[in-house]
């Protein structure tokens with residue numbers, strides 16, 4: 001496995017490689033924020049992202065929760081969309097109609113049993129997927145996501161079967177809402193996971209003080225945006241300290257400087273979600289440009305020089 005492989009010219013080294021999954025820059029669009037249709041890929045590429053993660057897909061179609069499903073709070077959003085998606089069969093048909101694929105596509109999957117994951121992967125293997133991200137961390141849907149993602153044995157069985165059926169790299173996406181994030185990531189790594197995305201949204205709730213009612217139809221949702229950045233940094237740092245696995249940092253990245261902080265904590269690349277909702281897709285390219293300028297100003301040739309640098313201060 002090579003991270004931040006050297007390229008030509010005097011260009012700064014910002015690529016990211018995980019086996020045969022290669023990104024020209026370390027900034028991905030995070031899962032879920034721009035909806036479920038893969039045909040947005042060319043626009044995401046044009047905006048400057050290195051890769052795109054799809055909304056999470058399940059074996060069968062899911063309607064999700066009724067409105068309201070998203071509420072804006074100070075420094076972020078709380079959402080409980082309920083993992084609405086058309087199901088793997090409809091999704092793979094849509095994927096097959098993608099005419100151009102200028103950047104790699106990571107398909108996010110969720111399910112409640114190992115067999116659901118292997119069935120979904122089997123159906124997707126003949127399509128143009130570059131990597132799978134197993135969403136073991138959605139904080140507001142019962143029997144999937146966090147309910148499986150906090151049990152090391154369940155995580156291990158899901159990762160093992162996913163690796164058995166997949167010819168592409170497999171990432172797991174973890175939550176901060178677990179007692180020991182290191183235990184879960186270690187179980188995933190020992191079972192063959194190629195990388196970890198940290199973190200998903202953080203369990204949260206908002207109440208309307210006039211009516212006294214919780215605002216989201218599901219009552220509880222997941223907090224995202226700048227409000228969760230410091231939690232995500234702590235998670236990346238702890239994983240990087242204890243587990244030797246590529247980390248994709250996610251949570252509250254709005255500005256290039258946030259991405260740098262994630263690299264210093266131990267991430268090799270990053271995902272951006274909520275910032276796209278309030279600043280538009282162009283924020284992805286702005287973050288990439290900012291990272292390059294920072295590296296130039298600090299005479300850093302490759303991102304690898306930054307990754308985990310904060311660990312030397314213990």
Ligand SMILES: Cc1cc2nc3c(=O)[nH]c(=O)nc-3n(C[C@H](O)[C@H](O)[C@H](O)COP(=O)(O)O)c2cc1C
Nearest residue numbers: 030031032056135199200224225251252272273274
């Ligand atoms: C509206 C919305 C929908 C999301 N849907 C998904 C999803 O389907 N699967 C998933 O793994 N994460 C999902 N997420 C979580 C994001 O991918 C990301 O992990 C989280 O929001 C933290 O990053 P951010 O602060 O940059 O948004 C969603 C987040 C939001 C705000």
